[in-house]
Amino acid sequence: MNSPMIRVILGHIMKIEAAFMLLPCIVAVIYGENVGWTYLAIACITALLGVFMTLKKPADSVMYLKEGSVATVLGWVVLSLFGCLPFYFSGEIPSFTDALFETISGFTTTGASILSDVEALSHTALFWRSFTHWLGGMGVLVFLLAIVPLSGGSTINLMKAESPGPSVGKLVPKIKATARTLYLIYTALTLMQIIFMVIGGCSLFDAVNLSFATAGTGGFGVRGDSLASYSPYIQWVVIVFMILFGVNFNAFYLITLGKIKDALHVEEVKYYLLIILSSTAIIFINIFRTCKGIEEALRTSFFQVAAIITTTGFATADFDTWNTTCKIVIVMLMFVGACAGSTGGGIKVSRFIVMFRTIKKEMNTYIHPKSVKKIMLEGKPVEHEVVRSINVYMGTYIMIFAISIFLVSFNELDLITSFTAVATTINNVGPGLNLIGPTCNFGFLTPFTKYVLMIDMLAGRLELFPLLILIQPKVIKGFFERRPKVKKAE
Amino acid sequence: MLTINKNKSGLKIIIVGCGKVGSTLVEQLTQEGHDITLIDKDPARIQAITNAYDAMGILGNGATYSVQKEAGIDDADLLIAVTDSDELNLLCCTVAKRVGKCVTIARVHTPEYSKEAKYLKDKLGLEMIINPEYECAKVISRILYLPTAEEVSSFAHGQVEMVKIRLPEGNKLDGKRVMDIGHDIMANIVFCGVERDGQVFIPSGQFILKEGDLISFVASRYDTKRFLGKIGFKTGQVKDTLIVGGGKGSFYLADMLIKSGIEVRIFEKIKERCEVLSVLLPKAIIINDDGAGEDALKEAGLETVDAFVPLTGIDEENVLLSLHAKQVSNAKVVTRISRNNFKGILDNMDLGSVVYPKYITSDAIIAYVRARQNTKDSNIETLYKMFDSKAEAIEFKVESESDLTDTALMNLKLKDNLLIAFINRHGEIIFPGGHDEIHVGDSVMVVTTHTGFNDIRDILR
Structure with missing residues (x-):
């Protein structure tokens, strides 16, 4: 294991985080809030530690998938640990567990909160909370690859561990250029949303925060009722952008190249939109009698479907009060998730497409046992390795899910709450049902349950395997192993 | 990193x-x-x-x-x-x-x-x-023309050769500073690189040579022979060569060697291929045998042959054959390594001269790519990677005036670890001193441990 290289990566992550922590300081200056000093102090300490860790250059810069995964997971842990310090030391979230929960929920773009009163937080804290979504959405390692000149091609292994989806492709030959392009598209879309929201009369602060939360498909709001009290126009803007951020970024890249036709033909996006439309229709039929008009019913159902499938987790209505069909649809959407290569969580539409095709193929082999058929996706045959890894992913997912529910059950909650608590965190959605519904929060859970859910959030964001690799004894041992000095033969 | x-x-x-x-x-x-x-x-x-x-x-x-x-x-x-x-x-x-x-x-x-x-x-x-096989054969043939060298490559359309030698024990250059070597020996010779314990130096006048050093120098073919003769190396070309394996590379090599009067024997195990070769190379002796057997090699005269070149398709076999030949004969051995997976081990084995076809090919392409990338004043004519890419020899064509031209070399602020080996002025080769100048139209060869030069001005600080 190349631990010096991992150390350097972690150092870089800390430096980046420290740099970004200066942004809330600016907010503090604007609103004249004293908490800014806490952020500044923590930023300085983090930066110093980061510089210290990157001082000594490793002899060997090669990273295999193993190192990539370990660096990614540790990177996210470090990111969360330092990210939660301002909340804790400023006293706005007095419990360390709660502060960590809130930060992990932020970086993993879950948006599950332990706060009972969001509006009591300072502007600085609200901004930092939303910003964690933005950084976590596209991924801090992708950011690292975009700006830090790490030599060698093996850095693809960092991106592999962090990017959502069954397989990682590059947009352009160079990984750095790929990472830059991704962040460019991401930033441009975020800016567009901010502009649209400000035009609609939203205050700049709210617009920036909500755009960050939408871009990362996070879901932290700045008001107690999430998005319910905003104007219909703003809600529509958020709906459109939530759906956009759930789209595979390859499609946006094709659009920037002017290949709009190709972008519209991305299979995954087509199915993604199909699921959104049909779910909206089902919910619309079920709730439209309780709403004041067709527009409201359409907006509410559309908003909730978009918020859940992209795993953003905003709310404009308390869907916990809807009928069972609607609730089931909502829970199912949590599992589906957004497209691969987007900022959303969940299992991902492309995995479902491949899985359904595998089932179809399996049924076909019952009829024609010797038939040979390749599974196709985006008009290309899917390698057997990919199919296999998707199947294993599903199995692992179910197992982790089951273990988590079992662990959460010690908290003596009802079945619906326990089930949706795990579902909403592992899929990085945010709100669940019953006791943790859109109008409630996670604050009342026991610390043990919170830690279980935190691990679920990280597992969901990093797509299970990197996290599982890290807890293997062999890997942990390898981390401390020094390469033995080989005696040179004369 | x-x-x-x-x-x-x-x-x-x-x-x-x-x-x-x-x-x-x-x-x-x-x-x-x-x-x-x-x-x-x-x-x-x-x-x-x-x-x-x-x-x-x-x-x-x-x-x-x-x-x-x-x-x-x-x-x-x-x-x-x-x-x-x-x-x-x-x-x-x-x-x-x-x-x-x-x-x-x-x-x-x-x-x-x-x-x-x-x-x-x-x-x-x-x-x-x-054509990698052809280029590789060319490199091997150059070594066989001057078998005391480890490696020979040519520049300036063949007018200048870069020769790599290993300084043997007790040679008269051992322990001498470069500047102390007498002018009668060093005339028209430029030392451009020394590899010692895996490290590459661009030697200055103060540099002290040691036995076991791999020394690269540039000189004309005539001066090379004279220099090598003075320091006690043999300078004749080989008289006969034994090649194992009758692939494309062997054909190209045998063809070249026969043309310059060297007798060639080729081992090839496939009968049909032997027949093809015997038609293509009527002057060569084609032996239809495995070539991996001790006896067969002995019978073919391995013990007395001047040069031995295993060119089978399998690296491991080539290495074994070379080691064997080194043991039983005094032949000049050239080993071709196609895959190069265990460089560290190969370096420690006595395999004679080692050639890597894939590097020969990629060097040629990279020279071309660098020249393409460069749009302005100068062009790369030849690029040659020395000492496993630890150093590069690059021949630049100077096509327009710049800060470099018409200034005495001693007044130029050159980068460290860099040396101007020779200037080719319309076919006349100049081994420059401090007072010489670079003019427009010259070709200049630069040896450096820096990488990625694609313009003559890159040599300036």
Whole structure:
């Protein structure tokens, strides 16, 4: 294991985080809030530690998938640990567990909160909370690859561990250029949303925060009722952008190249939109009698479907009060998730497409046992390795899910709450049902349950395997192993 | 590891086929900061290379229009086709020429096409045709003409040779400073690199030579022989050569050697191939035998032969044969290593001169790429990687005036670890001193441990 290289990566992550922590300081200056000093102090300490860790250059810069995964997971842990310090030391979230929960929920773009009163937080804290979504959405390692000149091609292994989806492709030959392009598209879309929201009369602060939360498909709001009290126009803007951020970024890249036709033909996006439309229709039929008009019913159902499938987790209505069909649809959407290569969580539409095709193929082999058929996706045959890894992913997912529910059950909650608590965190959605519904929060859970859910959030964001690799004894041992000095033969 | 890539603007290069040469090219071209897209039919190979290097892989047949489109042929600068099949390579380039506006390079290695390389190049509009086996044979033949050298390469259209020798025990140069070597020995010789314990030095006058050093120097062929004779090396070419394996490389090598009067014996185990060779090379002795047997080699005269070159398709076999030959004879041994997986071990073995065909090919292409990338004043004529790419010898053509030209070399602020080996002024070779100047129209050879030079002005601080 190349631990010096991992150390350097972690150092870089800390430096980046420290740099970004200066942004809330600016907010503090604007609103004249004293908490800014806490952020500044923590930023300085983090930066110093980061510089210290990157001082000594490793002899060997090669990273295999193993190192990539370990660096990614540790990177996210470090990111969360330092990210939660301002909340804790400023006293706005007095419990360390709660502060960590809130930060992990932020970086993993879950948006599950332990706060009972969001509006009591300072502007600085609200901004930092939303910003964690933005950084976590596209991924801090992708950011690292975009700006830090790490030599060698093996850095693809960092991106592999962090990017959502069954397989990682590059947009352009160079990984750095790929990472830059991704962040460019991401930033441009975020800016567009901010502009649209400000035009609609939203205050700049709210617009920036909500755009960050939408871009990362996070879901932290700045008001107690999430998005319910905003104007219909703003809600529509958020709906459109939530759906956009759930789209595979390859499609946006094709659009920037002017290949709009190709972008519209991305299979995954087509199915993604199909699921959104049909779910909206089902919910619309079920709730439209309780709403004041067709527009409201359409907006509410559309908003909730978009918020859940992209795993953003905003709310404009308390869907916990809807009928069972609607609730089931909502829970199912949590599992589906957004497209691969987007900022959303969940299992991902492309995995479902491949899985359904595998089932179809399996049924076909019952009829024609010797038939040979390749599974196709985006008009290309899917390698057997990919199919296999998707199947294993599903199995692992179910197992982790089951273990988590079992662990959460010690908290003596009802079945619906326990089930949706795990579902909403592992899929990085945010709100669940019953006791943790859109109008409630996670604050009342026991610390043990919170830690279980935190691990679920990280597992969901990093797509299970990197996290599982890290807890293997062999890997942990390898981390401390020094390469033995080989005696040179004369 | 955190080397800042001073990448100016990388070229967009498409490589079709990622075998030995393809993957070496990916490795070296990504290091130089180019955008590499590679095309291959084997997903596992693409996976392996894209995991190791910063390149994008595309699965498919590189000769098809749609795959080339997907690889971005429209704005590619260069397409290099290095699959195993000559026909496919030529087709790739022809298609690319029609679809995009890029420069194309094809590998063509069967003798039939190779003879017509120039015709093919012109008619199909290719910019470059490379033949790794042929180039490799050329390198080996140069060594056999001067068997005391470890490596010989030529510059300035053959007027200057760079020769690498290993300083033997008790040589008169051992322990001497470079500046103390008498002028009668050193006349018209420039030491341009010394490798000691894996480290490469560009020697100054103060540098002290030691036994076991690998010394590279440049000189004309005449001066080389004179110099080597003075310091006690033999300077004649070999009289006969034993080659094991009758592949394409062996054919090219045997052909060259026979033309310069060297007797050639070739071992080849396949009867049909032997017959083909015997028609192609009537003057050679073709032996239909494995060549891996001790007795057969003895019978063929391994113990008394002047040179032994194992060219079987398997590296391990070549290495074993070389080790064996070193044990039983005094022959000059040249070992060809195609894959180069365990460089560290090979370096510690006594294999005689070692040649790496894949580097020979990729060096030629990289020289071409660097010259392409450079738009302005000077051009790379030859690029030669010395000491496993730890140093480079680059021949620049100076085509316009700059800060460098018409200034005495002693007044130029040159980078460290750099040496101007010679100046070629209209065919006259000058081994420069401090008072010499570079003029427009000169070719200048620079030896340096820096990498990535593509303009003569890069030598300035």
